[in-house]
Amino acid sequence: MRQDEWPISIWKEKELLDGKVVDAGVVILQTSGCSHFHSGGCSMCGYNYGASESAKRTDIVKQFDTAVRQIGEVPFLKLYTSGSFLDECEVPSDAADHILRHCSDSGVRLLFESRPEYVTPGRLGNVLALNEKIEIAIGLESANDRVLKYSVNKGFTVADYQRAAELMNDRGVDLRSYVLLKPPFLTEAEAVADSIATIEHASKFSATVSLNPVNVQKGTLVEKLWRDWAYRPPWLWSVLNVLKTADTNGKKLVCDPTGGGKERGAHNCGDCDHVILDSIKAYSMSQDKSRLGSPECRCAEIWKSVMDLDGFVMGGTCDIQRHFRAKGRTS
């Protein structure tokens, strides 16, 4: 089989669905990439690194068929395209129709992602005619237009998100909103406050809110800042703080930090990271805030100082711990 007939990645993970933990299949399809990437892209997104401009309809259909054969029977399928499933330049409508029909016939709940500009009454109507058991994820990232414009370069506004969200609410389609924690140019404390406010705003329209702490991806502005010692991914203490504080009004809140515990992902000192990551996983699967445990660790004091002092330091505090770890490796 040719390389472009394989998805970028396939795996299974656990998902909380209707109060039960079930197996979910995850497929990342190789497409021509996100339309917004081709006009600049978001500051933290490196997902189009592997996107092939030449991916054609047949390839997407073959990739999907290969993926469902590999995954086998699951009640829930998450289909990622690194862009927008509803963008017909990225996923031609006949390929999208094939996928929607397959999931409808096999009774699988289908999650896919889209930027809000592709969630239009006409396109949503076409999709729902083929499959009503869908969930659409939109990366809102921040409910603050200044953060969207100057930190993320998202290319849409909060009002654009709201229009799509309200249309989905009207049509009875479940919305999953992605909320970013710590885009660049925010202090740690500003980032925590922004995520809490965004989760609370997104909860009004969403069935599920997913908190995504920024991780440093290849080829991004965030990576350049990180290499220049001008950016540190969020502390896991910040992730815990956001999850504990945000009021979701009974809506599901989940978090699975990509690269958690590593230098490029949300991390603490290295000693307490894994206990905290396990507690975040347990919370996401149970929605029980008492599971969000945090062991006593010396690094909590450093985090508290960063939360207090970051705003007084030009450009924010740099990652001193990373500097000394790097020094230890080279000497």
Ligand SMILES: [Zn+2]
């Ligand atoms: Zn620690």
